[in-house]
Amino acid sequence: MSKRDYYEILGLEQGSSESEIKTAYRKKAMQYHPDRNPNNAEAEEKFKEATEAYEVLKDSEKRQMYDQYGHAGLGQGGGFGGAGMGGFNQFDLSDALRAFMRDFGGGGGGGGSPFDDIFGGGGRGRSNRGEDLRVRLNLTLEEITSGIERKLKVKRMIHCDTCDGSGVAAGSSKRTCPQCKGAGQVRTISRTFLGTVQQVTTCNMCRGQGEVIADPCKTCHGDGRHKGSTTVNVKVPAGVSSGNYMTIEGKGNAAPRRGETGDLVVIFDEKEHDNFTRHGDHVLYELPISFTKAALGGRLVVPTLHGDAELVIPSGTQSGKVLKLKGKGVPRLHRSGKGDQLVQITVWVPTKLSSQDKSLLEKLALSESFKPPETDRSFFQKLRDTLGV
Template sequence: MTKRDYYEILSVERTATGDEIKSSYRKLAMKYHPDRNPGNHEAEEMFKECAEAYEVLSDPTKRQRYDQFGHQGVSGGPGGFSGFTDMNDIFSHFGDIFGGGGGGSIFDEFFGGGRNQGRRRQGSGSRGSDLKINLKLTLEEIADGVEKTIKVKKFKTCDTCKGSGAKGESGYAKCTHCNGTGEVRQVSRSIFGQFVNVTMCNVCNGEGRVVKERCGDCHGEGRVKTEAEIKVNIPSGVSEGNYIPLEGQGNAGLRGGPAGDLFIHLEEEAHSIFVREEDDIYYELELSIIDAAIGADVIVPTLKGKAKLKIDAGTQPGSILKMSGKGIQRLHSDRRGDQLVRVNVHIPTKLSGKEKDILRELAKSENFKPNGKKKSEKGFFKKVFSE
């Protein structure tokens, strides 16, 4: 089934600001919220669809990829839409929208918090930072796509402590703040009576234990420096300034925290003979006056080697000849652009006496007289004989 446009789902323009996107999502989320539509499967699907659109459009990086590549740029691949398996995933992911009665359960304002404040966080460390590298590509590589191996200096998870930062199991101690439960319970009262609000322990971050003795290899950080070789597939048709996101290939997080992402910024190397214009490429062909006049089959370079090009008799200077399908394969498509050949007719500047005599004879023919030329333009023979 074809996915709907994310901007259409949230009823916003493609130029909408982050605040406008958030405001629209909040209204739609309240409209389709399961607590307001019990047993309504259609409303539940709309709620999930809005959440998916908001996850992408609220993230500047994902939004940029979506604007460039559409759904393919953010679905199923690294750094794309993460997907939600149930309602709790959505409530947990968008706590800023649903927490504290701001569009979550309509009873939250009485119960004092969102649904999942007591859910444990996996790992007590912080997320690793994102990395960005520049990668230059030739026009030939862009035309058909290419697999590249890149070297990246980054932090990786410590093999000794597996990212915990502790010196084995004996390096841990029970968290005294939560007494090892990873949760802190608070009793609150409302008009409905007394309720227990369970939140994650902010000392051990839900782990129930803290590091007592640090790992000797990573000094308690849970990560070490390394240089990694990473293979990346570059699709055909990418452009200067595009990014290839690789989820989880950035710096490893501190003490078991999730890794950041790696963003590959693409740069296009200038070509010696071709000029790119979107999916088409342009080539300047120097043609002799004879071949332009009587026609010829000439050999021209293409991105995939040499190819034959037919020159019709009477081809004029400045003519554009099209070689269909000899350009760049369009991004996420089977269609290829064209190679457009601009004809430059070479006019000789040094002629022998015999050559001039031959041209004088030809000049007597009506076929060699300019037709419809501007008075200010010099004909070929006038230029030759003025030397």
């Protein structure tokens, strides 16, 4: 069966404007909407067909492909080939209803549309999932650098073994929910711009299960889960930063009555370090050196995240100079290589001098080499002249 032309479906010409497309689709959608045509397979087909056409024509990129190459341009091939491709061949009623509600749902407030409960995917299964849990994990910069494995004790809702998650006491059974008569859903009538619309919502008495428990399990009080804790092994990769997280599937709260267990989300926090400040993959280390070391140069041993390392101080190093220890920073997350350790030098000026120190320094002060360079002063003088200060 070959597909009909999208313009023809909506009763349009090829050059139609966006607003004409919208108006034409709205008209067709209202006419064939399943709420106005209950149990009418033909109307449902027409509604889907019109929505599919609208979804293509309202999208300028898709429309262009369609105008140029027809259905083939949208990767639809011939009819119903290519099973499982997830393309338009799979366009079902819930897609169509969602598309319609998205553009014509009214109210606009972003809240769930009344149709989500009727046709939304998942239905019962989706509502019965345990909550995801979050824990924060504090890490030192050393732990971040090496990567660690940590055992975390997590308080969570766990599956009730007494009733195997059913919530039913031994020897007892479930009975049909009196409120929804086992349907798991209740119907209400509401008025919308489409006219009177039947709205279906999950039954609150049985939470959509269709059954209620006559004699609940004593351990879990019918919930099928109870408070407990689990030890979870967390492997933290090297190089994480504050705010990075990892998701451990199935270690969140167990679902009430045998649903899917939620996930555990572990969020990393970096502790402040006494010696190092982290800047991405680099770490900054401040190092005061003696005035003589700065003048003469030499070697010093400094701590790094990877153990002690030797730092070469060139002679004549000025205060504020930043020296680099390559590859002594934090490993790059999920990549090879490491950042650097940047060592910021401050030249420490002695504050207490013996009379011998003083006389030595006074002699040195007379030396030409101890005067700061002339060029620097003229530079600042020029700057002052320019600024007029």
